[in-house]
Structure formats: C-alpha cells, structure tokens
Amino acid sequence: MSVMESEQSLQLQIRECLTGMGIFSPVDWDVLVFVYRHRASLANAEQIARMVGYPATMVRDSLKNLASLKLLRRSRASHGVNLYQFTSSGLDSPCYDYFRELLASVDNRAGRLEIIRELRKEAKKGSKWLKAG
C-alpha cells in the first residue's frame, strides 16, 4: 500500500468512527476523551473547560450533546456540580469499538492530526449550515 493509500485508509477509518459515534466537533472529542480518562469527574462545565482549554459555554453544550448521545452519563446537579462518567453504552457496542479505534489512532501524531483535520472540516460544514439556516 502506498503512503497516499495508507493516509486515505486512515482518513476513511477515522471518519467512519467519528460518524458512527456522532462526534462532529473538536470540543466534543476533547471533552469525551477528558471524561473517559478521568473515569468519574465531579465537576462543573467551567472546571472542565479550564482543563480542556475551551470556553465554558462550548464545554457546557458539548457535555449536553455527549449526554444526549449516551456517550457519558451525567448525574443530577449538587452544589453546582455534576458527576460525569464515560458510559460507552456497554463494552460490546459498536460505539465503544469506534471509540477504542479512535483512541488507538491518537496514539501517533498522524492519527491525532487526522482526527483534528476531520473534525475541523465537520465543524466548518456545521457553521456553514448554521449561516445558511
């Protein structure tokens, strides 16, 4: 397989995984990875935002979106915080497989760049639709 073919294959694989999970923005991806790596986070959107480096409003929206996608579980609020836990919808779900594949891809620089490129592309599409709407 040539270098170009290999890159295309990676691109396709990443796109398939992201689409399969319903992730279309870099914020969603970074917040999801944060929640996954932190197992159970007892925090609010502002605290998570400080850690992942996005504005709090974007992180708040992202947390809502990920919860609606059932990729994370959000507890009731208590003293302004929630308990966020990665759910993966069961170990056998295709969603979890996609996530595992993506995590394996971000282990190397090429994979990381490809995920960012793909998500930015999707984010641009989204903003165009928003403008058109």
Added chain:
Amino acid sequence: MAEGGLIRTGIAGLDAIFLGGIPRANMILVQGSAGAGKSLLGMEFIYRGITDFNENGVIVVFETSPDKVVRDAAEFGWNFGELERQDKLRIVFTSPQVLEAQLRSPDSLLLEVAAEIGARRIFIDGIGLLRTAPANGNDGPNEPDSYRELLQQVLEALQRENLTTMFSHELGGRPESTARLEIATFLADTVIELGQDRHTRLAHRSVEIVKSRGQRYVAGRHTLQIVSGQGLEVFRRVQAPDLHPVDEPTSSIKSSVIGVPALDDLIGGGFFDGSTTMVVGISGVGKTVLAAQILLESARSGKRILLVSLDEHPAQIIRNAGTLGLDLKEQMDAGMIHIFYESPQELEIDAHFARIVRTIEKFGIQRLVIDGVTSYSTALEEQRMYRDFFHALVAYTKLHLMTTVFNYENPELFGISSYMPEFPVNSIVDNIILLSLVELGSSLHRSIAVVKARGCKHQFDTREFTIGPGGITLIPVDEKANLSALSMESYSSILSRAPTRVSPRRGNGEAVSYTPSR
C-alpha cells in the same frame, strides 16, 4: 482490642506493625514528601480492601488523572478498570473545593457514589489542598484555624457514612503547609509517616507509625519497599522489641556440629542446641570450608540448615566445596541445605532480616551459618544497624533453639589482637573458635583454638589443621613426628604473634627458647 474491631490494610507487613490492624473507626493520615509512596499506599489500601476483605472502595484524586491511577495500579497487577466495571471501585476526579462542598452537603454526589457501590473504604489523595474560602482574597492569619474546622467537617461527614478513611498529606517546606499538616496530624486518629532517607547516593524508604489511637503498635522507623508486581512491603525494624514476650527456651542437648570427632573433642563434645558460635580468622584460613563441613554434617544428622552469604554466590560456594569433595548440591536437592545469597550493594537490613526469617520458617530450618559477619559492616554504613541486626538474629535463633555459626573475618594476618567485630558481642556469643595462620620457619601453618565454649569443658590447646579432601582435618599429635617442620607443640606464644620454639630439656632440666627469624 478484638480482631473484629480492627481493619486490616492488607499491605504486606504493615498490619503486623499495627499488631493486626487499625481500629475500624480511626481516620488514617498518611504523610510524607513527594515520591514517598503516599498515593501508592492509599491505592493499595483500597485495592486490598476490595480483593482481600470484600470491602469496596472509592479513590478521590485532585491532581492526578484517574487514567494514570489505573495505569500505575496495573504495574502491580491491580486491575482497577475491571474493579470499576464490577462496581467495586470508583475513582473520582474532583477539586478540593467541590469535595469540601460535597462532604458538607446532605445530597452529596460523592457519598451517593460511595453508597451505590457499597463502599466501606475511601482514600482521598492530597487533603492538604483543601482551602477555605479566602476572606480578603487571600489566606488570612486565621487560615489554619479555619482549615481545622474545614477538615473536621470533612472527616465528620466521612465518619457519619461509616467509611474508613485514609487521606494523604504532603510534607511541605512552607510555613502554612507545615501548620496544615500539624492540624491534620492532630485530628487524625492514626498517622503513618513515609520517609525517604538519603545515605550518600542511596535512598531508603521508611515507614513509621507516629500515632494510632486505641491500640499498641511497633514504634520506630521500619523499612518500606516498593515490590515490582506486588505493591508495598513493610519490613519490621530488626531490633524492634517483641510486644508479645515469650520465655526463651534452653536445651541441654549437645550435638556434633562439624562432624569431625577430633574437632568435637576440642570443643568439648559438640555445641549445645541453640548455641551461638563465632568463628574468627583471616581470609583464606578456612572459615568457609568449616562452614561447608557444618552444612554437610547438619544435613547428615537430619537437621535442615541455611547458609547466608553476602560474599559468594551459591554456584561458587557449591563449586569451591566440591573441589574438597564436599558435595553440597546433593543435599541442596534433597532440601536439607539451603543457601541464601543477597548482594551487599544497597542492602536494606530490615528486609534482609525478614527474608532470612521467612526462609527459615518456610523450610523449617534448624541450623544457621552466616558467612560472614564482616560483609555486613561494609554493606551497612551505620554501626548501630549492624549491631541491631546481629543482636536481632541471635535473639531470633535462640528463641527458636537454632544452632548458629557466624564467620567473622579478622583483618590481622598473623595473630589476633581482637577477635570481636567492631562492636562487642562477647556477651551474646556462646562459643568462640579462632582459626589462625602461623608462620613456622619458612612455612605457613593453620591453627585452631577454642577460646570460649559456654557450659562445655573444652580443650585449651592450639591445634594444627590442614585443608584437604573432606575439609578441615586436625593433625593428630602422634603424626607430627613425621612432619618435616617441627610440630606446633615445639613452640609457645603462637597466638600472640611470636612463636617461640621450646627446645627439648637439657640434661640439667633447663629449657632453651628459640625464636625463628621472620
């Protein structure tokens, strides 16, 4: 206290210095500098609780990513991910402010998580990060008092939930950090201090119970090791007094230890079981050969024996003994002889002692040979440690009626001006055997003398011996006439480094002395 009222940490060796465990309601503080092992101790406390005692647990972290906690745990074979999936463990990442608010709140999410999995233990890593809300934008002079109140509230909340709590606190250099630690130390029921002692370029970890309300414990600094693939291991301070004293047994049975009748005669018929013997001599005089003979004799008489060496690897000991026809290997294979070798580099004496005791107990060892004591003095920087080890070993072997032989390398080539190690042990050693090199004419001869044998009518003669097939052999007095050199009986002052020939008495009965030139 009844054992039922104690919570066992499950950490190897730690419960033993707590004399079984920690009173269940106690709040446990683990303090120490960065890298001392606080987080690891907390993690293992939770892990052992789940796996060994069926007590689920929660770990709360502020600064470390829980992902790294899972990764680090895996290094020791602890599968935290699996325990989380089984709802036996939760690792919660939060901030100190959130924790404080949560623990004071009746609808606490954290306590809800703990209740959901039926947690009985909780570990909070870095309690010192708790901060009161600054009154004027910064911590005021009353801050430590507020911290006391805050910590008290947090601990109260955890106690209310019937959670056995362990929390770590870093030893800091800043005054406010020290003040906070003092408060935490005061409020906690049990305080465990982890240390990292520097000895020139080496670092040794230690653990000390600073306080533990409602129980007795073994005081002092014990050795702490991080054991790959296992976790933490605490080794009791060697000289720590036994808190359960027992009567020391005594035996009146005398046994041959070397297996050479002539040597037994010299000693006075053998050693008492449970006696301690020091064999003193210069390098090369035959101490290790004598040790090999003692090993074989022990095996032959059906008593399992252990040789401890810091100098020679087992393969080398077996080879060297083999050249004299002393087959150690066969008896090792039969389980009668055991050799324990540990490198003197970076020797941690508490751990070394514990390993010797473990070997003795595992294999039912009845006799012990330490070859040799001198290597400990070079391996250990502090003479106090060296002495503690020696005394502890003698105390242990006496308590178990083990016949023990210590080889001590005396640095003096000819004669011996002092036959004790750098510290006096005469009082605890029952028998002393001196092996010496003696220069007679132009040749070197080996001599043996028994200078002390408690309770035995030993001979006070200095006898010549040779090393050959079978090991050490005493030269019979009647064979000396056949030797080319004059027999030892022809000299006086051999041990005092000045052998003086005593000539046959002249006809007038007057003796003539002759000192050979060196």
